[in-house]
Amino acid sequence: MNNGQTIALIGAGSMAEALIAGMTKAFCRPTDVIVANRQNRARLEELARRYGVRVAPNAREAAEQADIIVLAMKPKDVVEAMHTITPALGATPLILSLLAGVTTETIERLAGRDIPVVRAMPNTSAAVGLSATAIAGGRFAAKEHLEVAKQLFETVGIVAVVPERDLHAVTGLSGSGPAYVYYLVEAMERAAADIGLEPEVAKPLILQTIIGAAEMLKASDKHPSVLRREVTSPGGTTEAGIGVLEQYRFQEAVIACIRRATARSEELGSALLAAIAEA
Numbered sequence: 001m002n003n004g005q006t007i008a009l010i011g012a013g014s015m016a017e018a019l020i021a022g023m024t025k026a027f028c029r030p031t032d033v034i035v036a037n038r039q040n041r042a043r044l045e046e047l048a049r050r051y052g053v054r055v056a057p058n059a060r061e062a063a064e065q066a067d068i069i070v071l072a073m074k075p076k077d078v079v080e081a082m083h084t085i086t087p088a089l090g091a092t093p094l095i096l097s098l099l100a101g102v103t104t105e106t107i108e109r110l111a112g113r114d115i116p117v118v119r120a121m122p123n124t125s126a127a128v129g130l131s132a133t134a135i136a137g138g139r140f141a142a143k144e145h146l147e148v149a150k151q152l153f154e155t156v157g158i159v160a161v162v163p164e165r166d167l168h169a170v171t172g173l174s175g176s177g178p179a180y181v182y183y184l185v186e187a188m189e190r191a192a193a194d195i196g197l198e199p200e201v202a203k204p205l206i207l208q209t210i211i212g213a214a215e216m217l218k219a220s221d222k223h224p225s226v227l228r229r230e231v232t233s234p235g236g237t238t239e240a241g242i243g244v245l246e247q248y249r250f251q252e253a254v255i256a257c258i259r260r261a262t263a264r265s266e267e268l269g270s271a272l273l274a275a276i277a278e279a
């Protein structure tokens with residue numbers, strides 16, 4: 001448990017909420033958390049009601065009370081946010097950035113001083129304690145800063161410490177990853193309707209299939225292709241179904257998807273640097 005340090009979340013969107021839901025259960029007390037956003041007061045009140053966190057009228061007031069500042073706005077909004085909070089930063093805050101593609105060096109530059117920054121890429125499964133998070137420290141982040149970040153994210157799932165250059169790939173793989181699984185489930189639900197199953201019958205069957213397969217992957221030391229073959233009887237239904245996925249080049253599509261998401265992370269970082277250089 002965190003020792004009473006104040007954590008300010010700048011940004012109150014879906015990732016901020018997932019983090020609040022997880023960390024107020026195990027990392028800190030709800031009242032140690034203070035949240036600000038740009039203008040949606042109703043959203044802040046909703047988070048206060050739901051989790052018991054405190055809310056601030058603006059980012060600056062949240063930041064000036066904080067030991068740990070979590071940047072949880074979209075990458076395009078970070079320049080304005082840093083401009084607002086930088087004058088209010090205390091002597092030794094730790095900045096924890098969740099921003100896809102944005103390097104610790106960019107955040108240090110926006111802060112205009114040698115400040116400890118840890119860049120993290122969690123995913124929204126943090127809300128149920130099952131995030132897959134990777135973290136990397138910036139130039140001024142000491143071991144203890146990485147340790148605090150690790151402890152925080154361990155309360156919402158598993159944590160890998162990686163070299164910062166790997167965070168684009170992590171973003172394309174596990175940061176965006178839950179969306180790929182949801183997309184698959186959407187397709188399974190559409191297929192179920194198509195083949196004549198009622199949603200109330202199909203939904204729990206789909207969900208249990210996903211959970212069961214995930215648990216099998218976790219519990220077994222077999223390669224996924226071996227587990228797949230165990231389902232696939234020669235001349236049976238699975239073989240027929242997978243044959244269609246192969247025709248549609250399913251695996252190539254997934255690989256291209258993750259490569260594109262990774263490249264997009266790099267683009268987000270470069271676009272921000274270009275915008276800063278122009279300003």
Ligand SMILES: NC(=O)C1=CN([C@@H]2O[C@H](COP(=O)(O)OP(=O)(O)OC[C@H]3O[C@@H](n4cnc5c(N)ncnc54)[C@H](O)[C@@H]3O)[C@@H](O)[C@H]2O)C=CC1
Nearest residue numbers: 011012013014015037038072073074075077081098099100
């Ligand atoms: N949604 C996800 O699955 C994940 C998102 N991320 C990263 O987390 C960040 C937030 O993503 P989402 O929660 O999806 O975005 P979102 O659009 O749901 O929320 C963004 C929040 O930032 C606030 N904001 C914007 N400008 C601000 C400013 N100047 N001062 C204070 N607050 C400001 C908005 O009011 C809003 O509350 C992004 O940088 C994203 O790359 C990282 C991992 C996963």
Ligand SMILES: O=C(O)[C@@H]1CCC=N1
Nearest residue numbers: 100171174175176177
């Ligand atoms: O889509 C995005 O840019 C963010 C980063 C990873 C998940 N959501």
